[in-house]
Amino acid sequence: MKYLDKDSIKKAYKMKEAIPVVEAAFKEFAEGTAIMPPKQYLDLKQFNGDFRAMPAYVPSMDIAGIKWVNSHGNNPKKGIDSVMATIIVNKPETGEPIAVLDGTYITAVRTGASGGVATNFLAKKDAKIAAFIGGGAQAYYQCEAICLVRDIEEVRIVDLSPETTKLFTDSIAKFFKGKITVSSSIEECSKNADIITLTTPSRTPLLKSEWVSPGTHINAIGADAEGKQECDTSVLKKALVFIDDWPQASHSGEINVPLTKGELKKEDIKGSIGELVSGTISGRQTDQDITLFDSTGLAIHDIASAGAVLSSL
Numbered sequence: 001m002k003y004l005d006k007d008s009i010k011k012a013y014k015m016k017e018a019i020p021v022v023e024a025a026f027k028e029f030a031e032g033t034a035i036m037p038p039k040q041y042l043d044l045k046q047f048n049g050d051f052r053a054m055p056a057y058v059p060s061m062d063i064a065g066i067k068w069v070n071s072h073g074n075n076p077k078k079g080i081d082s083v084m085a086t087i088i089v090n091k092p093e094t095g096e097p098i099a100v101l102d103g104t105y106i107t108a109v110r111t112g113a114s115g116g117v118a119t120n121f122l123a124k125k126d127a128k129i130a131a132f133i134g135g136g137a138q139a140y141y142q143c144e145a146i147c148l149v150r151d152i153e154e155v156r157i158v159d160l161s162p163e164t165t166k167l168f169t170d171s172i173a174k175f176f177k178g179k180i181t182v183s184s185s186i187e188e189c190s191k192n193a194d195i196i197t198l199t200t201p202s203r204t205p206l207l208k209s210e211w212v213s214p215g216t217h218i219n220a221i222g223a224d225a226e227g228k229q230e231c232d233t234s235v236l237k238k239a240l241v242f243i244d245d246w247p248q249a250s251h252s253g254e255i256n257v258p259l260t261k262g263e264l265k266k267e268d269i270k271g272s273i274g275e276l277v278s279g280t281i282s283g284r285q286t287d288q289d290i291t292l293f294d295s296t297g298l299a300i301h302d303i304a305s306a307g308a309v310l311s312s313l
């Protein structure tokens with residue numbers, strides 16, 4: 001059985017490869033061939049963290065497997081990543097183990113790629129200003145994916161930590177040659193942005209609807225556990241909301257808190273990104289629509305990415 005470390009995976013699988021893999025897996029799941037039970041949580045509130053077990057079967061790649069991943073919001077203060085993962089993949093027909101892969105980079109790149117696919121299907125074609133609320137590990141990958149699917153001229157960033165902000169601006173400057181603006185508030189960062197991407201672990205809504213201009217596309221990435229919410233419910237009510245998976249999004253996505261409070265209903269959700277990709281539903285109708293992608297992270301994307309890495313070696 002192979003073991004693949006982060007460096008060899010990073011060399012084999014870049015964002016431009018991940019975007020089509022993630023898009024194809026969205027379609028395969030929406031069409032009912034891929035199998036993915038909702039992720040299982042192991043909550044450790046005493047450590048402000050949790051673990052998730054995420055199994056999936058991706059028949060087009062003849063691969064099945066499981067990712068074991070955590071999210072511990074206090075880790076960056078200790079110099080450790082918030083999100084770290086390990087993936088095990090097997091032959092679907094016999095169950096034989098094929099490989100163990102470091103899953104931290106795959107998680108980061110496939111999450112960026114899912115934001116990229118959502119942005120490609122939902123953002124205005126002429127989107128130029130991309131705003132990032134939260135500039136930690138995931139923001140880099142979202143920015144990379146967005147810059148691959150739209151001709152971005154300005155990237156704005158707001159983060160609580162000046163050190164994280166500097167790390168973000170320095171690292172994106174390696175591939176983004178446009179204007180980079182450090183904003184002093186979420187309001188300043190969001191106003192008149194064409195795309196707003198949130199990657200914080202916040203349990204208090206940060207983005208207010210009066211700061212979101214008509215036509216904006218929002219990637220709500222950070223809310224991936226019960227009780228997390230980054231956008232005020234008024235933003236969700238104003239937007240055409242697309243999820244990645246109903247069982248996961250209703251339990252732990254951006255919509256979980258307003259659904260529990262009865263402020264939002266299932267009928268308020270437009271559909272899934274998979275349905276958009278497979279063409280069974282439509283996205284934005286006008287350049288004035290506000291669209292929102294509620295991402296919880298799908299195991300099909302981890303296992304399909306692991307399959308793509310293995311077949312490239």
Ligand SMILES: NC(=O)c1ccc[n+]([C@@H]2O[C@H](COP(=O)([O-])OP(=O)(O)OC[C@H]3O[C@@H](n4cnc5c(N)ncnc54)[C@H](O)[C@@H]3O)[C@@H](O)[C@H]2O)c1
Nearest residue numbers: 071082111134136137138159160199200201222295296297
């Ligand atoms: N949807 C998915 O598939 C998926 C995948 C990976 C991570 N996540 C989630 O995304 C979130 C971020 O993950 P990460 O790895 O980037 O974490 P991280 O700790 O590296 O970054 C989070 C950043 O948010 C900033 N932040 C927190 N509150 C803020 C506020 N009020 N205003 C501005 N900035 C603020 C922090 O300073 C930090 O830099 C977590 O909740 C994680 O669980 C979701």
